[in-house]
Structure formats: C-alpha cells, structure tokens
Amino acid sequence: MINWILKSLGVDAGDVDGLAGWSLRWETAQWGILAAVLMGVLAVLCWWLYRKSPQEVSGGRRFLLTVLRLTFLALVLAILLQPVLVLTLEREVPRTLPLLLDRTGSMALKDGDGVNRLQKVEGALSSPSGELLLSSLEKDLQVPQLIFDEDSLEEREDPSVPLAAAGEKTALGDTFRKAMERYRGAPLAGFVVVTDGGQNSGAPIGSIVQELKEAGVPIYAIGVGDLEARDVAIEEVEMREVLLADDAAPVTVKLRTQGMKGRSGRVIFSLGGVEVAEEEVTIEEDGPQEISALFVPKRVGEYVMEARFEADGPAEALAENNTGRAALRVVDRRLKVLLLDQAPRWEFKYLEAMLLREQRVELSCFLFEGNREIARVPGSPYLEQFPLRAEELFDFDLVLLGDIDPRHLGEGHLSLLRNYVSSAGGALVVIAGKRFMPSAFGRTELEQLLPVELAGTSIRASNALAVRPLRLSLTPAGRESVMLRLGDDAGMSEALWGRLPPIYWTARVERAKPAAEVLLTRPDPSSRSGTSPVVAMHRYGAGEVLFVGTDNFWRFRRNVGDRYHTILWGQIIQRMAGARLLTEAPRSTLRANGRRFRQGDRVKVYARLFTASWEPREDEVVQAVLAVADDPDRRQEVALRAIPGQPGIYRAELPAGAPGNYRLALPGDEIANLDFTVGDNNREYTRAALNQPLLRDLARQTGGAYFPLAQLDQLPSVLTDRSARLTNLKEVELWSSPLYFGLLILILTLEWIVRKMSELK
Numbered sequence: 001m002i003n004w005i006l007k008s009l010g011v012d013a014g015d016v017d018g019l020a021g022w023s024l025r026w027e028t029a030q031w032g033i034l035a036a037v038l039m040g041v042l043a044v045l046c047w048w049l050y051r052k053s054p055q056e057v058s059g060g061r062r063f064l065l066t067v068l069r070l071t072f073l074a075l076v077l078a079i080l081l082q083p084v085l086v087l088t089l090e091r092e093v094p095r096t097l098p099l100l101l102d103r104t105g106s107m108a109l110k111d112g113d114g115v116n117r118l119q120k121v122e123g124a125l126s127s128p129s130g131e132l133l134l135s136s137l138e139k140d141l142q143v144p145q146l147i148f149d150e151d152s153l154e155e156r157e158d159p160s161v162p163l164a165a166a167g168e169k170t171a172l173g174d175t176f177r178k179a180m181e182r183y184r185g186a187p188l189a190g191f192v193v194v195t196d197g198g199q200n201s202g203a204p205i206g207s208i209v210q211e212l213k214e215a216g217v218p219i220y221a222i223g224v225g226d227l228e229a230r231d232v233a234i235e236e237v238e239m240r241e242v243l244l245a246d247d248a249a250p251v252t253v254k255l256r257t258q259g260m261k262g263r264s265g266r267v268i269f270s271l272g273g274v275e276v277a278e279e280e281v282t283i284e285e286d287g288p289q290e291i292s293a294l295f296v297p298k299r300v301g302e303y304v305m306e307a308r309f310e311a312d313g314p315a316e317a318l319a320e321n322n323t324g325r326a327a328l329r330v331v332d333r334r335l336k337v338l339l340l341d342q343a344p345r346w347e348f349k350y351l352e353a354m355l356l357r358e359q360r361v362e363l364s365c366f367l368f369e370g371n372r373e374i375a376r377v378p379g380s381p382y383l384e385q386f387p388l389r390a391e392e393l394f395d396f397d398l399v400l401l402g403d404i405d406p407r408h409l410g411e412g413h414l415s416l417l418r419n420y421v422s423s424a425g426g427a428l429v430v431i432a433g434k435r436f437m438p439s440a441f442g443r444t445e446l447e448q449l450l451p452v453e454l455a456g457t458s459i460r461a462s463n464a465l466a467v468r469p470l471r472l473s474l475t476p477a478g479r480e481s482v483m484l485r486l487g488d489d490a491g492m493s494e495a496l497w498g499r500l501p502p503i504y505w506t507a508r509v510e511r512a513k514p515a516a517e518v519l520l521t522r523p524d525p526s527s528r529s530g531t532s533p534v535v536a537m538h539r540y541g542a543g544e545v546l547f548v549g550t551d552n553f554w555r556f557r558r559n560v561g562d563r564y565h566t567i568l569w570g571q572i573i574q575r576m577a578g579a580r581l582l583t584e585a586p587r588s589t590l591r592a593n594g595r596r597f598r599q600g601d602r603v604k605v606y607a608r609l610f611t612a613s614w615e616p617r618e619d620e621v622v623q624a625v626l627a628v629a630d631d632p633d634r635r636q637e638v639a640l641r642a643i644p645g646q647p648g649i650y651r652a653e654l655p656a657g658a659p660g661n662y663r664l665a666l667p668g669d670e671i672a673n674l675d676f677t678v679g680d681n682n683r684e685y686t687r688a689a690l691n692q693p694l695l696r697d698l699a700r701q702t703g704g705a706y707f708p709l710a711q712l713d714q715l716p717s718v719l720t721d722r723s724a725r726l727t728n729l730k731e732v733e734l735w736s737s738p739l740y741f742g743l744l745i746l747i748l749t750l751e752w753i754v755r756k757m758s759e760l761k
Contacts, residue, residue, distance in 0.1 A: 105168055405436050
C-alpha cells in the first residue's frame with residue numbers, strides 16, 4: 001500500500017517497510033493570506049449562486065454541489081502556494097560486522113605447537129566450521145574482512161591468498177578509529193578483531209573505548225596466542241669501544257624475559273666467532289635482567305662481540321631476538337701517565353710503585369723539590385722539568401696533580417693544563433694535600449678546573465682535622481661507578497668500603513659544582529646536607545677532571561697490603577686515562593651523541609681536530625667516510641663543518657640508516673674512527689604472550705565479548721542485534737504530483753455527474 005501511494009506521488013523510494021510520519025510545508029506561504037481571502041470570497045459567491053439557482057434542487061444536493069465546487073477551487077488555489085509533502089520512510093537493513101584481522105609482526109610468533117599465529121587464524125577461518133560460521137553470519141549481516149598492520153587498514157580482496165605478517169608496531173586504537181571512519185553512517189553490529197593484543201603504539205586504548213561506547217559499537221575480541229609464551233630478548237650489549245690487549249674487560253648484557261620465571265639458561269659470549277666467556281642465568285622474576293662477565297682480548301684488531309642466550313627446556317616463541325652484538329677495537333699500547341708532586345709523600349710513593357709495576361702504563365714523574373740528576377739515570381721515569389710545550393704535555397693520557405706549591409705552577413703552567421683538559425680532551429686527577437692543594441689555588445685557573453667549590457679555609461685549619469678518624473661513604477653514583485668498585489657487585493663493594501680502615505684527613509671544600517658528580521663523601525656537621533664531597537668529577541670542555549680530596553688512600557693497605565689500594569687506583573687510572581683509548585690519534589677525536597641509535601634517529605657527530613703542533617685546524621669543511629661494517633662496499637661521504645667561534649671543533653648531523661654496525665673514519669696523518677650501531681624500531685617482540693587482560697577489558701567496557709580463537713564458533717550466540725531500521729526523509733511537490741491532478745479530475749467529474757443528475761446546465 002505504501003509503495004503504491006509513493007508511486008502515485010511520483011516517488012521512487014526503493015524498498016520501504018513503513019511510513020513513520022509525514023508533514024506538510026508550503027513553499028510560497030507568503031501568499032497564504034491572499035489565498036484565504038480569495039477562498040472566502042469564492043465560497044460566498046459559490047454558495048449564493050447555487051442558492052439562487054432557478055431549477056428545483058433539493059437542499060442536500062445543493063449543499064453537495066457547493067462542497068464539490070469549493071473543494072476544486074481550494075485545490076486550484078493551493079497550487080499557487082506550492083504544497084510540499086515531507087514523508088519519513090522506514091526500512092529494515094542488515095547491520096555491518098567488519099572482521100579485522102591483525103597481521104602485525106607479532107602475529108608471526110610461533111607458540112608452543114610450532115605454528116605461527118597468522119597460520120592459526122587462517123586455519124580457523126578456512127576450516128569447515130569456520131566457513132559455516134562465516135556463511136551463517138552473512139545471512140543476516142554484512143561481514144567484510146579487513147587486514148591491518150602498523151600503518152594501514154585495507155580490505156582482504158582474496159581470502160585464498162595467505163596472510164603475511166608485516167609491521168613493527170601494533171596500534172589497535174588507531175585501527176578502530178580508521179574502521180569507524182570507513183563505515184561512518186553504516187549501521188554497525190560491532191567490530192570483530194582477531195589479534196594477540198600486542199598494543200604498543202598509537203592512541204591509548206582508554207580514549208578509544210570512550211568513543212566506541214558513545215557510538216554504540218561493541219568490540220568482539222578473538223584472542224590468538226599462548227597466555228604464557230616464553231621469550232628472552234637481548235636488548236643491548238654494553239662494553240667499552242676500545243680495549244687493551246691482554247687486559248681483563250667487562251661486558252654486560254641487558255635481557256628482557258617473558259614467561260621465564262623459575263627457568264634457566266646461559267649467555268655465551270663470542271669474540272670474532274670464538275667463545276670467550278659463558279654465564280649461567282637463573283631467572284627469578286620476569287622483566288629486565290643484567291648479566292655481566294669478564295673476558296681477556298688477546299689479539300689486536302677490530303671485532304664484534306656477540307652475546308647469545310640459550311634457554312633450557314622448551315623452545316621460545318621467538319629465537320631471532322636471542323642475539324646481541326657490539327663492535328669493539330682491541331689495541332696494544334700503554335697508557336701514558338704523568339705523575340706530578342711537590343715532594344715524595346706517602347700517597348705519591350705507593351702510587352709510583354704501583355704504576356711502575358703496571359705493564360699497561362708508561363709512567364713519567366716529576367717532583368718540584370726532587371733531585372734533577374735522577375732524571376739522567378738510564379731507564380728512569382723521572383723528567384728533568386715540567387712539560388712546558390703542548391706537544392710534550394698533550395700526548396699524555398692522564399695527568400696526576402699532587403700537593404704542589406702555587407709558586408711552582410704559574411699562570412703559564414695552569415693555562416697549559418687547562419688547554420690540555422678543555423681542548424685536547426685530556427684527563428686530570430687532582431690529589432689534595434695538607435700543604436697547598438687545593439686551598440692555596442683559590443682564584444686561579446686551577447680553581448676553575450676543579451669540580452668542587454673551595455671553602456676558603458686556611459692551611460692550618462685544614463691540618464686540624466688530621467688526627468680525627470673519618471669513615472667515607474659511597475653516594476648512589478659512587479656505588480655504580482666502576483672506579484670505586486671493590487667487589488664483584490655494588491652490594492659487595494659497599495660492604496667492603498664499610499670495612500676499610502679509617503682515614504685521618506680530607507681537604508675542606510664548600511660543595512660540589514652544579515654539574516659535578518659526587519662519588520664519595522665524609523660526614524660534615526657544618527654542611528646543610530651533613531656531608532662534604534671527597535671524590536667528585538665533572539667534564540671540562542673536551543676532557544674530565546677528578547678531584548680526590550685526600551692523600552690517605554694509602555691507609556687502606558693496613559693488614560691487607562696493596563690489595564684495595566691497587567684496585568682503587570688502578571680503576572681510577574683505567575677509567576680516567578681510558579677516554580683517550582677511544583682514539584689512537586689524540587689529535588683527531590670523534591664523538592657522537594650515543595653509541596646505539598634507532599633507525600631514523602639523528603646522529604650528531606663532533607670532531608676535535610689539531611695539527612701536529614696541537615694547533616686547531618682551520619679548514620672550513622673536513623670530509624669523513626661512513627661505512628657499514630657488514631657491507632664495506634656501502635660507503636658515503638660526510639661533511640664535517642667548522643663551528644664558528646670554536647677553533648678546531650667540527651660538527652655533522654646525519655640520519656641513522658638501516659640496522660647494522662657503522663664506522664665513521666676521518667682520514668689524515670692520524671686516522672680517527674667512530675663506531676656506532678643502528679637497531680630497528682620493532683616493538684612487536686616486547687611482549688610475546690597473548691595480552692588477554694587488555695582484550696577482555698576492551699570487550700567488557702564496550703559491551704562486547706571475548707573468546708579465544710578455539711571458541712570462535714560461540715561468536716554468533718552473542719550477536720543478537722543483527723538488523724537496523726533506517727529512516728529517511730522524502731520531499732514530494734504535492735501540487736505537481738500525479739495524485740494531486742488525479743484528485744482535481746476526480747472532484748470535477750463528481751460535480752459534473754451530480755449536476756447531470758440534477759438536470760443542471
């Protein structure tokens with residue numbers, strides 16, 4: 001009936017199930033008053049004419065003729081007002097239930113049965129029960145299949161083509177937003193998402209849940225994967241870039257474990273393909289772990305340290321992330337150390353003896369009050385004078401500066417020391433003394449070099465503390481510092497520091513400078529913090545300065561001999577002088593803003609370049625070569641440009657390319673190298689297990705449901721609302737419709753018939 005009326009009105013509305021409402025609108029309503037007046041006049045005239053008709057017509061018939069004539073005139077006048085009929089039509093349509101299939105990288109993980117997750121999904125959908133499920137849903141619903149990865153959401157054109165995992169991120173929230181935009185205006189029964197729930201990027205799920213709730217779109221989550229998938233990932237291999245041959249070197253591996261609580265394995269370290277160390281690992285709690293080992297590099301050369309984890313028991317979900325690498329260089333050269341003091345005090349004597357025994361150190365000494373003749377003895381480590389030229393001083397890797405009278409260290413000496421640290425990247429260790437250091441150097445260039453602020457205390461006041469036993473305490477930074485590590489780990493080291501004999505003197509200083517790092521403190525009731533720094537360090541220009549505020553470390557020898565004194569000073573010298581090991585060419589140094597980068601990061605390279613006479617280079621541009629260690633044929637030139645106002649300092653910035661080990665080489669008389677590693681941005685392996693809590697919560701908050709993949713056949717039971725009633729408005733120009741003109745003709749015909757029956761003209 002509704003369709004017949006619509007057709008008579010000249011409207012093609014398709015399939016319509018009902019009429020929800022209608023209304024009438026007049027397009028030229030401004031003529032309504034005139035039409036009403038005119039209709040009134042016509043009504044009076046029509047009534048008067050039929051009343052005065054000469055023929056004998058009954059009153060009822062006369063009234064009928066009047067009504068018919070007035071109805072016709074009203075319809076004609078209505079044409080002038082252009083009536084428009086507004087119809088609200090209803091029809092019932094099937095809802096849309098998009099099926100979203102996750103094909104991000106984590107879907108390639110293999111669970112305990114050895115089948116990857118995408119294969120499980122395809123197997124479930126293509127099985128007889130899966131095909132029956134889809135066909136039953138498609139009877140009442142529109143079920144488009146879509147696949148998504150980190151960037152795209154697209155329709156699956158051919159279900160027979162196997163899915164391939166792709167993408168390094170999973171952004172479920174962004175995927176739902178794209179799907180809502182794609183089906184904007186369509187009646188949705190919800191979204192069915194088949195995923196392992198590895199949300200690791202994009203918009204937070206919480207903000208998307210609110211949007212889905214407001215739109216009335218439930219999520220039906222189908223979980224894929226093991227709840228307790230096992231995985232161990234090596235995130236980083238940490239070690240020094242340059243090592244000394246035949247010198248024990250530490251290496252640390254950072255692991256992240258999942259589903260491995262209570263299990264065990266081992267980390268195997270290989271240098272150049274040869275196993276050099278192995279550490280057993282017992283995992284007490286899942287999460288980040290650090291495994292350390294020592295190894296001794298034997299041969300000079302460039303190597304790759306590889307750390308590989310091997311688990312005991314069943315296979316892991318992903319074996320590809322069980323290996324980490326770090327590039328390193330093994331050199332065979334001795335550290336050049338210069339030991340300076342006023343006179344041979346106890347700390348000087350023991351330190352000199354230790355360094356002379358150390359085969360890795362080439363020691364030079366100078367005593368300002370010493371006999372110059374000793375320097376002429378064959379094989380003597382003593383110098384005839386303090387190095388007065390840059391070429392002489394700047395070649396040392398480390399300068400140990402003792403308790404020296406400021407009259408012997410004039411402005412020229414101090415200026416040379418400052419340039420040695422700030423420009424040449426040298427390392428300076430200042431060892432305090434009761435006579436001069438550091439109290440006598442206030443308002444000098446040495447005070448600027450120190451990482452502490454001087455207290456302005458007289459020498460006599462400083463000596464007053466020499467009879468009081470003092471216990472030193474490690475700061476949090478000191479507990480982590482390799483220089484002060486006396487035991488195998490931080491806890492053991494701190495316990496050993498607590499058992500060391502007391503010292504009897506420290507230099508009085510005000511406080512550490514803002515950028516300094518305090519490693520060791522002593523009690524100080526006069527200080528706001530209750531402590532005063534004893535060992536502190538900071539960077540000064542290109543180099544580093546360490547302040548040792550006591551000359552009593554030799555007291556640690558009591559009852560144990562050289563053991564702790566040698567360990568402590570050996571680690572200090574190795575750490576401070578080791579910075580020069582980063583380059584075998586001290587006149588050409590390269591540094592970057594890190595050793596490890598992610599693909600796409602910005603690598604900032606800084607170069608400090610000097611001539612043979614330690615004068616800053618003046619070139620505007622210096623060309624370097626960037627090569628990939630895994631593919632030496634891949635090379636590119638990098639232009640290092642001089643920084644205005646900073647002589648000898650150059651800078652370049654380049655994007656981190658494809659994952660791999662890179663070397664930036666600066667050719668010249670002394671070749672300088674910089675090694676760094678680029679890793680990928682793949683976040684898909686940070687969680688191997690099925691994230692069931694996330695998927696359950698997502699379904700619950702949106703009014704949907706959660707099922708594991710094995711219970712996929714239960715999905716139809718929760719889909720109760722499969723159709724929707726859509727309404728749409730149709731406007732019909734009633735005054736020009738066939739029905740309207742048919743009505744005019746009908747009224748005229750009826751009036752003509754009645755007039756004929758009444759024998760009227």
